[in-house]
């Protein structure tokens with residue numbers, strides 16, 4: 001009988017990250033300065049990011065060594081298991097073989113520490129005393145607080161005020177790891193004070209929290225800012241997921257026909273997909289499916305063009321699939337997927353026809369998540385449920401055609417801090433939101449015309 005869980009020993013953990021930039025048939029378009037619309041150079045980013053991370057952002061090297069100190073922290077939970085979802089296969093009655101890479105075992109419960117640990121390490125190397133960031137639902141903030149605690153750096157998180165009030169447990173996790181959490185907008189920054197002056201009861205947004213975190217980084221000594229998705233160096237750090245999965249598929253004597261991940265900013269999808277994407281570029285026949293919400297369909301309905309990363313137009317412009325920086329997605333429970341843009345590397349791969357997108361409604365995703373929990377045990381994060389839904393759709397196609405395909409998806413995180421969402425799902429309080437065509441068109445009409 002073949003194994004259910006395919007495990008690697010610590011010594012088999014990959015020792016280098018894979019950089020897809022080395023193999024993409026076209027270069028990733030450079031970021032543009034928000035004031036001049038001209039390409040920005042590394043020096044422009046130095047007040048905000050660690051130099052090593054800026055270098056990784058533009059690196060064309062295929063393999064980038066993972067420093068030993070990072071491998072030692074990864075070893076707390078890595079290598080992560082690859083699991084054959086035999087019970088789910090049986091429940092679906094599919095001839096397909098379904099595997100998932102289980103990223104839910106990290107201290108924060110998701111894939112995000114893969115990059116948080118790397119970012120904290122390089123900042124520590126360069127003498128950074130404090131890292132700042134924003135967090136919505138709290139997943140990125142918890143990952144960064146954990147990573148900072150490992151390297152003895154202070155962590156300052158601006159958490160969207162409404163989430164700060166509604167998601168107390170992620171806030172508590174950050175406190176346990178020594179992170180300082182401030183509800184945003186706050187009185188601590190010029191950005192926050194001006195927002196509060198206009199609207200004292202403002203519930204906050206990710207765009208506002210980004211403004212506060214960047215301001216805090218550039219105005220306090222020895223502080224830098226960090227981002228949990230979207231940027232090239234984040235995609236790079238996440239490739240440890242796919243590199244492990246590649247070894248594990250070999251042990252299972254199998255190989256994926258389709259690779260699936262949910263996409264918010266694109267990092268967990270890229271992490272699993274990019275190492276396999278290099279096989280596709282070399283001629284292998286694999287499909288890649290990026291699963292996103294119907295209410296925030298950046299890949300399937302957005303345009304590939306330059307746009308700001310944030311609502312207030314402070315960040316550089318990135319060439320990406322976007323719904324427009326002013327687009328505000330409906331309040332779905334997969335908070336990590338409510339982003340108007342997409343990683344430039346994932347966007348370019350989509351433009352080149354290497355990957356495809358699929359959009360799902362939240363109710364069908366919760367239904368798939370419940371089936372997964374009942375069969376494979378772990379309760380998925382609402383974000384992850386989109387990847388599960390996409391895998392179920394592929395498996396049911398195989399049931400119809402009789403094809404014995406191999407499906408591999410990324411289990412990006414558990415949902416133990418999202419049980420309130422499940423309560424509301426069972427109470428019948430969740431709704432599907434129609435594809436918001438009017439609001440997307442209005443937001444796209446506001447984009448700068450640069451080409």
Ligand SMILES: *Cc1c(COP(=O)(O)O)cnc(C)c1O
Nearest residue numbers: 229264265266267268336383413
């Ligand atoms: C943050 C998050 C996501 C979305 O972010 P990506 O950068 O698209 O991966 C997905 N799943 C979980 C569990 C998350 O925490």
